[in-house]
Amino acid sequence: MTIKTLHITNSYHPASGGIRTFYNALLDAANRHRRFVRIVVPGAETAVEEAGEFGRIYYVAAPRVPVLDSRYRWMLPHAYAWPYDSPLRRILAAERPDLVEVCDKFWLLYLSGVLRRKWIPGVPVPVIVGLTCERLDDNMATYISAGAVARRICERYMRSCYVPRFDFHIAASDYIAAEVRRLLPERLRGRLNVCPMGVDFEAFGKIPERSILRQELLRRVGGGEKTVLLLYAGRLSKEKNLLVLPPVLAKLAVPAGLDYRLIVAGDGPFAGELRNALERSAPGRSLLLGHCRREELPTLYHAADVFLHPNPREPFGIAPLEAMAAGLPLVAPASGGILTYANRENAWLVENTPAAFAEAVASIYSQHWLHRRKTEKARKTAEEFSWTHITANYFQLYDQLHERAVQEGFGSESATPTSVAEAHASEAGLFV
16 A cells, blocks of 8 residues: 655745755656655645645645745744644644655654644554754854854754654755764664755756857846856855855956856845845856746756856755756865765866865866766766656655554554545545
């Protein structure tokens, strides 16, 4: 019997990045594999969106995040812990999932205790999994402090509040897993699994006609025939180390036969600061496109010449992997979660300094044979991380975790419907 999985996160809004991309890929795969997948995310209003025959997205009305990035919303603990007729409690009671995956370190992790104590009537105790897609210690260092006191607070929170609450943990990279692994209590040894994210290789690997968009970008950024278009794509936030980009562009502006210009695709709370820094360091040599729809990105990648990814603490990094799929040379720091797929054979990995970035970019067009060899290997690597393979890996892992839980005597009250018709009937009129 195929299990039903329910995935809940606050890291999701219409223009969000990696986690949204992953769950959308999982929904697509649910219909290929004919297995029930439910995604629960915050929204402006409570609603249901069918995603094919086997997938479904629930939006739960939630307030906006008041700090850092107000595009996100928070489902808070009272939405599931307090005994009242809330949409989230109704979803859990109607769906009765076999496995619940929580991707949140602050507001949703307490759902594990609510489910284990059966505080929501009619909901069998599922297998409860924590999906970790970023490191709390890195975020603490970026937004609060990198000092010893801050590190101890972060470690204590992870050790006491987060790590022990789940039956199993999944991390999207070894880099992310390292923070969880050293804090696992004895009973959770062997219950941490690393399962990487992926890339839509079919979309990004296809080589489209790029001349029209490229000419438009060159016109808007003030380039010409000798212009090399550098591209950064991703969320514009402080932890992305974006202030490396302005001095890189300034160093490349020194006359050397080629004309380097920067295209930035993305939006976020750091957009204004990045724009000002670029204008100070290399006036008139950059273009901020704002948020780009996901379906626009493959053509954009193929219109550019080099992809810059400046974050030395990237948890995983779907955008650099997309660049590799598109055959775009990747220049990035030799650290963090991108080492899951990037190495010196398929990318230009450098020290986290403007000088190192600029030197690597300049070398790409002075060594054509190396450019060709690395990008060919990059495309082959990206193909191995196709969502087709990665989502199959996740489904296999969910099945293994559920089977292990049943064998060990917990999470065995399966409530998965035996047919699609039964599944739809059981949740009919949920928000009426």
